[in-house]
Amino acid sequence: MVLAPCGWILELTSTVAPAWRTINNIPGESSDLVLQQGLWDICKTFTSSRDIQCNQQDTQYFSAQIIQIARGLMLSSLILNLIAIGVASAGVRCWTDKPQWTVAGVGGLLIFISGVLTIIPVAWYTHIMTSIFSTSTDVRVGYCLVLGFIGGIMEVLGGLVMSFGLCRCCSRRNRNERPRTFAVKPTRNPSPPHRAPTVSSVSSVSSVSSVPYYSKQSEMDFTRAKRQQDSRPANSTAYKARPYDTDL
Template sequence: MRTPTVMIVGLVLCPCGLLLTLTGTLAPNWRQVSLIPNQPIDLVLEHGIWDMCREQQSSHDRRCGQADELGYFEQVPVRVAQGMMPTSLVLTLVGLLVATLGVRCWQKEPRHPLAGAAGLVLLLSGLLSLVPASWYTHELWALPAPAGSTLVVGYSLVLSYLGSCLEILGGLTLALSFHHCCKEHRTPRLPPSPVLEAGSCSTVGAYHNPRDVLEDERDRQQRSTLPCDSDF
């Protein structure tokens, strides 16, 4: 039996979503702060959910671990992201592990209920990472920042969005495996046809020829010494 398409699509989308979400969680660039008053014009501050960095673009001097003087990490959207993003990553790993056990890789047939359950777990993990990314985007300009500066969305936030959407789509496709279970439950199993049973041949009492009918053929092949010798 071939691996169902929904399982293949789910196992392709979800690991890609995991990689993007992991990068978005760890990289300190959920937003960028530029054009800060009384600072060099090429100075850019990068705010993540775990760290702050500053980079001088002209000299490419980048320094992380900056002090949080404005109370950025104390804001509710940031703290929620610190809790929900790692939880989403753990759930994604669990869902992928369950999915590998349900998808046909080393077994004769896939386990549709197990693959469907893995899809629900992966769907939940995608929602858990989408919620903090959406909340942070909504409060992006309300979070503490130097007065008069310019705020833009960072690449980490974009990757978190993309990873969440891929996990949601992959989880939905794997959850479609439940449809196969419902289809098997609704389809009744027909009893064997009596005509086939009556017409089936039984090997009990059948005649067997004790003589080896191919014995002469094998003897001629063994006696043949010509490389192109053939019998018709």
């Protein structure tokens, strides 16, 4: 997603700028004259000054087959790259958890094709640059070819990486994707009602553990029960009260 727009900007500069090749040492002209030729325009520049004269006519240069083909391929690459960026943006959807791998893969494939459409005319022009009609034999590579190569390679790499989404979609193994699991609260059984320990339970606890059963509440209950027992009549032999569970 970063390489594709950057490559598009470099392609646009390479297509519009008139600097696919430069011609120096033109016979019959001043030695500081440099002729810059592109796909759509030709400009005259001077090394001793900053004067630039564009819209120069050269019928034999513009009538070359490579110029017509390069125009069509570069324009097709620019348009296709814009469409591919839109498709890839809709497929990636960085604002969601799960991207659409099929749409993103198709967008990456279109970006890859756009890069190839750029590299073909640039490489072809570089190969036959010296054979195209020129008024001098001192022909040099312009900066537009360099920008075109860099932009095409960036698009090819970016589109190739993004097109792996098609492979991941077919194999159903998406990177960093885990099935969503919804947290379900476990159903807890209601706790049984609280019961005071009985004599048998206390005796069993005391027999198992060496730590005596003690709590602040039990001490208060025991004191209260003792006070109630002291307030009873003296004839305690005739009355036998059952001990409370809290007394223990």
